[in-house]
Amino acid sequence: QSVLTQPPSASGTPGQRVTISCSGSSSNIGKNTVNWYQQFPETAPKLLIYGRNLRPSGVPDRFSGSKSGTSASLAISGLQSDDEADYYCAAWDDSLDGVVFGGGTKLTVL
């Protein structure tokens, strides 16, 4: 059972906009920034979003993050087949004194 809750799956068609939710609590998302990662099978995760909706160099602006209260969302616009991957949210948890991850969302591009 992950501390942050994500839907196990999401889907969309090419060109569509999809969002992935991440629900936490006052000790993690409520107080700290949320980071989002993309992971393809058999490869290391890649940082997509950090801080207040910042993207590392090379991440397209089709990816964006938002936060409200104890929940956060990752939005992917102009969905492409290459976006089919697992997506994880993460945040620092002040009560656990550690990083907590969501369980991951498998995105399928139909």
Add this chain to the structure above:
Amino acid sequence: EVQLVESGGGLVQPGGSLGLSCAASGFSFSDYWMHWVRQIPGKGLVWVSRINGDGSSTHYADSVRGRFTISRDNAKNILYLQMSSLRADDTAVYYCASASVGGARNALDIWGQGTMVTVSS
């Protein structure tokens, strides 16, 4: 080239010990927090531990506290994870990662390729 390369994984018996290393290159290693994250194949990411730039501050997940020790050698640009009293549920791919972007301590922007640790008799 910015790179993290883990080594040291393998098969170990329950109750045994194993040490992982992560060699960094291409960036200012000593400036950044470093983390270990593990993942059972086919399952989600689980944070293990982190250490600050000069090694004076460390944090651990409850599941490994008291059994694992994170450390670093900034002269050699190497991060370590010493694991003891290993259990079957420690079996996973272990990634080292660096939080080098924008001063964010927990935004892991550089990852190694991972090293597999299997705890089994």
